[in-house]
Amino acid sequence: MLGNALRILLRMVLTFFVIVTLVFFATRLSGSPLDFVFGEGMSVEDRAIMIRYYQLDRPIWDQYLAFLGAFVDGHFGLSFIERRPVAEMVAERLWPSAQLLISATAATLLVAIPLGIIAAVWRKSWIGSAVMALAFLGYAVPNFVLAVFLVLVFAFWLNWLPVVGNGTPAHFIMPTLTLAAAMIAAIMRFTRNAMLDVLGQDYMRTARAKGLPESAVILKHGLRNAGITILSVVGLQVAALAASGSVVVESIFAWPGIGDLLVNAAIRRDYPVLQFAVLTVALAVILINAAVDLAYAWADPRLRHSSRT
Amino acid sequence: MKRLLLATALTAILPGAVFATEVTVAAANVAPYLDPGRDHSNVGSQFYFNTFDPLIHKDYTKADMQAQPGLATEWTMVEPTVMELKLREGVVFQNGEAMTADDVVFSLNRMFQATFPPYQVRMRDRLANFDRAEKIDDLTVRVHVKREEPLFETLLNLQQTFIVPEDYIKGLTGDPKVAEDADYEAFSLAPVGTGPYAITEFVPGEKIVYERFDGFWGEKAPLDRATVLHVGEVASRLTALRTGEAQIATNIAPDQLAMIEGDATLKVEGAVTPLFHVMIMNMNHPKLKDARIRQALSLAIDRDLLNEALWLGKAVVPASHTMEEFGPLYMPELKTFEYNPEKAKALLAEAGYDGFEVTFDTQGSYYTNGLLAAQAITEMWAAVGVKASIRDLPKWSGNDPEMMTRNWSNPMYFSDPFGSFGVMWAPNGPSEAEGRFNTDAEYAEIWDRFRFSKDVEVRRTAYAELMDRIAANPPVLPLYRPYEAWAMSQTVTWAPKAGHIPYVLDFRAGSISVAAAN
Numbered sequence: 001m002l003g004n005a006l007r008i009l010l011r012m013v014l015t016f017f018v019i020v021t022l023v024f025f026a027t028r029l030s031g032s033p034l035d036f037v038f039g040e041g042m043s044v045e046d047r048a049i050m051i052r053y054y055q056l057d058r059p060i061w062d063q064y065l066a067f068l069g070a071f072v073d074g075h076f077g078l079s080f081i082e083r084r085p086v087a088e089m090v091a092e093r094l095w096p097s098a099q100l101l102i103s104a105t106a107a108t109l110l111v112a113i114p115l116g117i118i119a120a121v122w123r124k125s126w127i128g129s130a131v132m133a134l135a136f137l138g139y140a141v142p143n144f145v146l147a148v149f150l151v152l153v154f155a156f157w158l159n160w161l162p163v164v165g166n167g168t169p170a171h172f173i174m175p176t177l178t179l180a181a182a183m184i185a186a187i188m189r190f191t192r193n194a195m196l197d198v199l200g201q202d203y204m205r206t207a208r209a210k211g212l213p214e215s216a217v218i219l220k221h222g223l224r225n226a227g228i229t230i231l232s233v234v235g236l237q238v239a240a241l242a243a244s245g246s247v248v249v250e251s252i253f254a255w256p257g258i259g260d261l262l263v264n265a266a267i268r269r270d271y272p273v274l275q276f277a278v279l280t281v282a283l284a285v286i287l288i289n290a291a292v293d294l295a296y297a298w299a300d301p302r303l304r305h306s307s308r309t
Numbered sequence: 310m311k312r313l314l315l316a317t318a319l320t321a322i323l324p325g326a327v328f329a330t331e332v333t334v335a336a337a338n339v340a341p342y343l344d345p346g347r348d349h350s351n352v353g354s355q356f357y358f359n360t361f362d363p364l365i366h367k368d369y370t371k372a373d374m375q376a377q378p379g380l381a382t383e384w385t386m387v388e389p390t391v392m393e394l395k396l397r398e399g400v401v402f403q404n405g406e407a408m409t410a411d412d413v414v415f416s417l418n419r420m421f422q423a424t425f426p427p428y429q430v431r432m433r434d435r436l437a438n439f440d441r442a443e444k445i446d447d448l449t450v451r452v453h454v455k456r457e458e459p460l461f462e463t464l465l466n467l468q469q470t471f472i473v474p475e476d477y478i479k480g481l482t483g484d485p486k487v488a489e490d491a492d493y494e495a496f497s498l499a500p501v502g503t504g505p506y507a508i509t510e511f512v513p514g515e516k517i518v519y520e521r522f523d524g525f526w527g528e529k530a531p532l533d534r535a536t537v538l539h540v541g542e543v544a545s546r547l548t549a550l551r552t553g554e555a556q557i558a559t560n561i562a563p564d565q566l567a568m569i570e571g572d573a574t575l576k577v578e579g580a581v582t583p584l585f586h587v588m589i590m591n592m593n594h595p596k597l598k599d600a601r602i603r604q605a606l607s608l609a610i611d612r613d614l615l616n617e618a619l620w621l622g623k624a625v626v627p628a629s630h631t632m633e634e635f636g637p638l639y640m641p642e643l644k645t646f647e648y649n650p651e652k653a654k655a656l657l658a659e660a661g662y663d664g665f666e667v668t669f670d671t672q673g674s675y676y677t678n679g680l681l682a683a684q685a686i687t688e689m690w691a692a693v694g695v696k697a698s699i700r701d702l703p704k705w706s707g708n709d710p711e712m713m714t715r716n717w718s719n720p721m722y723f724s725d726p727f728g729s730f731g732v733m734w735a736p737n738g739p740s741e742a743e744g745r746f747n748t749d750a751e752y753a754e755i756w757d758r759f760r761f762s763k764d765v766e767v768r769r770t771a772y773a774e775l776m777d778r779i780a781a782n783p784p785v786l787p788l789y790r791p792y793e794a795w796a797m798s799q800t801v802t803w804a805p806k807a808g809h810i811p812y813v814l815d816f817r818a819g820s821i822s823v824a825a826a827n
Contacts, residue, residue: 031704042708043742046430053426053490081341082513083494092512148544155548163545164335164538164554254335254540254549256515264514267703 008293012286019282023275024067028060033080033269054080067275077272079265086276089261094280096166097257100246103172104179105238112184113223113230116191120199121218123192131188138185147178147252164254175253179246183237190233194226201225228300235292242284329533330823332801334814335540335555341513344497345471346420347427349722351584354468355559355814356537359519359530360403361471361502364394364413365462367724369808369815372583373636374724376462380408380472380503381450389457390440392465396448401524402474403507410444415475415488417442417452425493431469434732434739435722439464459763463723468810474501505530505817515539519816528818535816547796550575556801556823559814561794562677563621569796578804579794581625582811583634583721585729585787586676588669588686589707590714591745592784596667597713600782601660606667606714607646607786608653609693610686616789618685619678623792629776630719630730630787634807637765638726638772645776646786653693662695670700670715677791679716708743719787720811726772727760734785735760746784800824 033054034047042050051057058066070076076086119131154161154174162171198204199222207221208214247259258277265273338352345357366379381394400408421439423429432439440453454461464470473496479488481495500508505527506519517537521530538555540546543565546558551572561569561577569575588610590603597603612626629643667690671683680701687697706712721729733740736753740746748756755778759771779785793812797803803821805813815821 042430043433043737043739046433046742049426049429078494079341082498083342084498084513089513151545151548155552159552162552162554163548164540251541252545254538254542254545256512256539260541261514 004297005294008290012290015286016279016283020068020279023278023282024064027269027271027274031269032056033271076276079273080270081268086272089273090258090276090280093256093258093261096255097246097250097259099166099172100175100179100249100255100257101238101242103176104183104241105234107176107180108183108187108237109234111180112187113191115184116188116230117195117218117223119188119192120195123196132192135185135188138181138188141181143178143182144248144252146181147174147249150174150177151252166255171253175249175255178249178252179241183241186237187230187234191226191230194229195222198222198225228296231292231295231299235288235295239285239288242288243281330531331534331536332532332557332816332821332823333555334535334537334557334559335546335549336537337541337543337546337560339514339517339537339539342497343500343508343511343517344493345468345502346431346473347425347493347497349431349469351720351812354810355812356517357468357471358504358809358813359506359535359816360500360504360508361468361473362504363466363471365465367466367808369806372634372724372807373639374463374466376466379466380413384462386461387451390454392452392461393445394450394452396450397526398448400503400526402477402501402503403522403524404474404477404501405524406474406476408472408474408503410447410450412475413450413472414442414444415478416472417470419473419488419493420469425490428493435467435728436464436469456761457763459761459768460723460725460727463725463728467723472503477501506532506535530816531818531821532816532823537814550796550798556798557803558796559812561796563619563623563792563794565796566621566794574799575796576799577794577796579623579792580805580807581623581790582793583632583729584790584811585627585630585719586679586682586789586791587717587719588714588786588788589717589740589745590784590786591710591712592747592782593710593744594713596665599660601656602662603783605653605656605660605662605693606690606695607783608649608656609689609695610786610788611648611650611689612646612788613648615682615685619681620789620792624789626789627787630779630785631726632721632729632790634721634724635726635729636724638768640769640772643773643776645780650693657694664696667695667697668700668713669697670702670706670712672702672704676716676718682788683716707740707745710744712745719785722810724808730775731760734779740784752778
């Protein structure tokens with residue numbers, strides 16, 4: 001178990017270093033901030049002044065070393081535009097994004113797994129079909145359409161829910177639903193399929209033959225075994241959401257999250273912010289993947305034992 | 310009635326409890342930093358006027374420059390190049406420090422003799438004629454210019470010459486006796502001025518909170534508190550008005566107007582913005598060197614049709630690079646630009662246009678209706694036989710030698726043609742520096758008369774000559790002055806004032822009032 005954790009950690013560090021390097025060079029290849037921050041009509045002298053001010057006149061390897069050095073001092077450089085430490089800017093945005101990620105994941109697990117089980121158990125009745133129809137609908141509707149629809153109905157017409165920011169629990173309802181919809185659809189389908197796989201197995205018949213109540217058969221013997229598949233899909237979905245999923249939702253609900261920061265930094269080529277925000281997201285994805293890996297080992301005895309050898 | 314009784318009862322129970330007057334603004338963009346000296350963006354210009362004062366104010370209800378006392382109460386020219394200003398007594402910054410002549414000298418010289426790179430950039434494009442400010446006594450300051458300055462008052466009204474506190478800025482980082490770059494950077498995150506509202510909370514890009522400053526030297530602010538929140542989506546901004554989360558929403562697109570007009574609790578205030586959306590043409594592109602080709606491209610565009618189709622007729626199409634805000638230099642009689650497709654065809658034939666493709670660059674919808682206008686313009690060119698295509702680019706291409714034509718804007722930074730045409734099209738100015746506009750000795754000579762003559766008639770004549778030069782060898786076509794709208798709750802009385810630069814959210818006394826919601 002410990003060796004496994006160590007291996008996962010080493011892989012994380014290596015992945016992170018590769019991302020750090022890629023991000024550094026990719027952001028610089030994408031254009032100069034001067035074309036985006038000031039853009040319109042700068043004289044040659046003015047450009048030279050600002051290039052010096054941003055320290056972009058140094059050789060690129062110097063800049064790269066300084067960038068790596070920034071990891072040591074914990075400052076991560078100054079934003080070209082806001083002129084304050086990047087770490088501070090990202091920290092401001094991290095918690096709202098995390099809040100949304102957590103609430104969307106929680107909503108997904110609470111809704112998708114029970115519905116998936118229901119769809120598997122009652123697969124031949126109208127209940128199963130209704131659940132699956134719902135899942136396809138969740139898949140088919142893009143999240144910005146759903147968001148605008150929710151805003152129109154619950155905020156614009158009914159005036160029940162607020163749309164600006166993350167001030168109160170009521171603020172969470174629409175963004176959470178928007179983000180969770182596609183995830184619910186996906187997890188629901190995977191849960192159903194994984195359950196169907198398991199329900200046909202011989203040991204299920206054995207469990208029933210032992211005289212166990214049906215709920216114990218399905219939840220203990222069925223869900224436990226289907227759990228590994230579901231876990232891997234949940235991990236992927238949550239990681240994908242952390243990486244990119246919330247930009248649109250943050251924009252529509254004026255949510256002060258990291259997606260908005262990333263998009264603006266990318267548009268303006270604010271390298272220090274862009275670099276650090278991409279890294280933060282990458283780190284989040286790496287951590288989520290590592291957590292899923294560890295959870296696998298915990299959930300699947302075969303993995304647990306194989307890692308010992 | 311029941312509610313009214315309740316309210317009366319409450320006020321009786323709580324003597325001295327006053328209902329706070331507050332407003333929340335849902336803004337399309339919130340500034341990433343707040344420093345009036347460094348900033349000249351359309352996002353930033355919204356936010357400075359509530360918190361800062363210039364030495365010389367103006368009558369903001371009037372489009373042109375009509376000077377009024379600001380932090381200076383009177384001013385005279387003591388020499389042709391020296392203005393002496395008497396400062397207002399008893400002015401206090403929002404951090405409690407008294408404003409002195411030292412603060413004024415510091416504020417001006419930080420721009421005139423800039424060491425901080427972003428200030429250097431601003432100094433060069435509009436304040437280059439200023440030499441220095443000097444203190445005479447505690448309430449007297451002299452400002453020196455290099456050459457006689459016909460726009461002295463106008464330039465001391467600029468956002469870039471708003472007065473800031475010296476000791477506070479110097480003390481923000483490092484040595485409290487020295488103004489370092491880091492001090493200016495720190496100031497732009499915690500700005501302090503002499504205006505009627507203090508900024509008590511600022512989250513860059515997300516939120517600004519103004520609170521009434523009771524030490525303000527003039528008429529006190531009508532609001533206790535105003536909060537500006539970043540709400541990027543126009544549909545969400547309008548919804549926020551309906552849910553009561555905001556009372557004012559900025560940047561309402563023309564196609565949303567009908568929806569607001571259908572709602573009895575909401576209203577729209579709009580105005581034509583002192584800013585031109587323009588089309589620029591690269592004089593030095595090998596295919597466009599012949600002025601007749603560029604004239605034809607300009608003549609082929611039916612700007613009135615663009616206005617009708619994209620702006621519901623609410624924009625203003627100019628006959629020249631001129632607007633009412635220029636005051637005595639407003640010259641609507643000039644006919645620099647026109648629509649004449651027949652003439653366009655004739656010029657193309659004369660120039661031997663061989664069917665090469667003309668590209669029109671746009672940065673998506675960076676400008677409201679920018680992409681739609683680009684599509685319409687390329688269609689209009691097709692109608693006179695020009696093959697055209699759109700390059701939708703992620704960035705500014707005005708400095709790209711490959712750029713043939715593209716959209717841009719020429720804002721009015723202050724009420725004079727120098728503050729609009731002048732900033733962009735000066736000899737060695739940004740357009741020439743980017744390699745798409747050429748000037749010669751003759752242009753420079755006309756320019757000099759326009760820029761520095763103290764005689765308004767001489768300036769007018771010179772500006773007309775400049776416009777003739779632009780018409781004969783066009784680098785630019787002003788398309789229209791866009792119409793900008795704000796939506797708001799019926800409880801709010803606010804409208805953009807004619808005397809401001811674009812987008813200013815003026816919440817000073819006499820500019821806004823809020824009725825209690827019932």
